Amino acid sequence: MSHVSFEADVIVAGAGLAGLCAALAAHEAGARVMIIERAPVDERGGNTRFSNGAMRAVYDGIEDIEALVGEIGPAERARTDFGAYTREQYFDDLGRVTEYRTHPDMAGLLVDRSRETMRWLRTQGVRFLPLYEWQFKLPDGRIKFSGGSAVECLGGGDGISSSLFAACERKGIPIHYDTRVTSLRHGSEGITGVNARRGRADVSYRAGAVVLACGGFEANAEMRARYLGPSWDLARVRGSRFNMGDGLHMALDAGAMPYGHWSGCHASSWDFNAPEVNELAFGTVFKRDDYLAGIVLNALGERFFDEGADIRALTYAKLGRAILAQPSQIAWQIFDANGSAQLHGEYRVRQSARFRADTLEDLLAQLDGIDRNKALETITRFNSSVCTDVPHDPGRKDGRCTRGLAVPKSNWALALDVPPFEAYAVTCGITFTFGGVRIDTTGRIVDTDGTAIPGLFAAGEMVGGLFYFNYPGGAGLMSAAVFGRLSGQGAAASLAAPRS
Ligand SMILES: Cc1cc2nc3c(=O)[nH]c(=O)nc-3n(C[C@H](O)[C@H](O)[C@H](O)COP(=O)(O)OP(=O)(O)OC[C@H]3O[C@@H](n4cnc5c(N)ncnc54)[C@H](O)[C@@H]3O)c2cc1C
Structure with missing residues (x-):
């Protein structure tokens, strides 16, 4: 040596x-x-x-x-x-x-x-x-x-x-x-x-x-589980495999004051097909941040997040945590033809966990592990609770919300009723701690x-x-x-x- x-x-x-x-x-x-x-x-x-x-x-x-x-x-x-x-x-x-x-x-x-x-x-x-x-x-x-x-x-x-x-x-x-x-x-x-x-x-x-x-x-599964909590070891890593907490360990060993939100992190919606840890060759192709254009369901067939709470830049970094808390750490973003037309290019990549059908029933039939009856009921109920009296305006937070749902969609709510329909399976991707x-x-x-x-x-x-x-x-x-x-x-x- x-x-x-x-x-x-x-x-x-x-x-x-x-x-x-x-x-x-x-x-x-x-x-x-x-x-x-x-x-x-x-x-x-x-x-x-x-x-x-x-x-x-x-x-x-x-x-x-x-x-x-x-x-x-x-x-x-x-x-x-x-x-x-x-x-x-x-x-x-x-x-x-x-x-x-x-x-x-x-x-x-x-x-x-x-x-x-x-x-x-x-x-x-x-x-x-x-x-x-x-x-x-x-x-x-x-x-x-x-x-x-x-x-x-x-x-x-x-x-x-x-x-x-x-x-x-x-x-x-x-x-x-x-x-x-x-x-x-x-x-x-x-x-x-x-x-x-x-x-x-x-x-x-x-x-x-x-x-x-x-x-x-963020790249250290043991530290994620220890500080962020149960199941965080299962999050996919969106960035570098080298950020293992070394600097934090060294600083704490030198007597540094731990500070900030040690059980918090930036984590977003990430394609279910993404590898455990990202690679430079993939870059950001697994990014699935266009949830505003549709709704997000968990395996119970339920919505669990206000997709229209605010503009994307102010909500996407907490969606990963919400998905991680769902059964099997999986969710599906669901869009009709109008929503699909707004999706960014990375949704179309070959690796994407994407499903498509002309009817909602046929779409849901392809989603492994979802409660299909409940999912159909959720979408039907969502569609009928959209406030059609408020005009849709993509140019601002338009206040076009749902009414009467336990989990509202607060802006940009549109019924999912124009075929074909698409679903994208997503999980939690951690960005940084x-x-x-x-x-x-x-x-x-x-x-x-x-x-x-x-x-x-x-x-x-x-x-x-x-x-x-x-x-x-x-x-x-x-x-x-x-x-x-x-x-x-x-x-x-x-x-x-x-x-x-
Ligand atoms: C997919 C993705 C998309 C993002 N998009 C955006 C965005 O659009 N806008 C935005 O503001 N932020 C974005 N972020 C967050 C942003 O990238 C980070 O907050 C920022 O780059 C952090 O910079 P940093 O220098 O602290 O860490 P890093 O850029 O991660 O650099 C840390 C470096 O330390 C090295 N290192 C680790 N341990 C050791 C050691 N023991 N000895 C020597 N070197 C070591 C690592 O190899 C690494 O090179 C994104 C992150 C990801 C993963």
């Missing part, structure tokens, strides 16, 4: 968006930086690379969007109402979906640094596009932005990842792949580096500061006494206190970028400060 050692000012563990931003920011501040990444080079990029690339940032109007995407032509302007997303709206959405648990300091950093961090990402070479997919499509063909995530990264998660890897290469920041950080090195005055394993070799890294950006524990460690406003990890641990920083999914129960779409990448940059700046600044 060999032993190799390296030395840098700042060591960053993890090369997802948080780690790459931390490394670039620390380098910008004059530090010598090294990144250590557990994955081999061809699987690099963490959850970030699997992501859709949607980002939620404050913007005042089209000028702020143009600062990111470049000039928007007259035809595009004419058919689009880009609206705005104020800091108050961002706080409001974060507060509402987290049941007002989000920590004001954490939320404040995320919201108030979102716009400038997007511009900074642009200077690092990330390219953006207006995000049309998530917006209201008006009946006259115009698009009205629904607030929040107004842009996506060109090339999605792969795009943002490869732009930032290229930026690191341009700046000469070394990245050690296939190297797993295993523990922190401690000195009398705080953290002095990390220990790692590369193949059979032990590698040690000495540094003035360490940024942990290793993601959450919410539990993390407490950091201060410079990204330093705080210990259980409330004191910052000298030389130790955290970023990205490892930061606790932001998301509880649910999350507003696009805030994962945004928080990875904001807290990544913050921790990189903090780590570089800490090099000059005396440790006490």
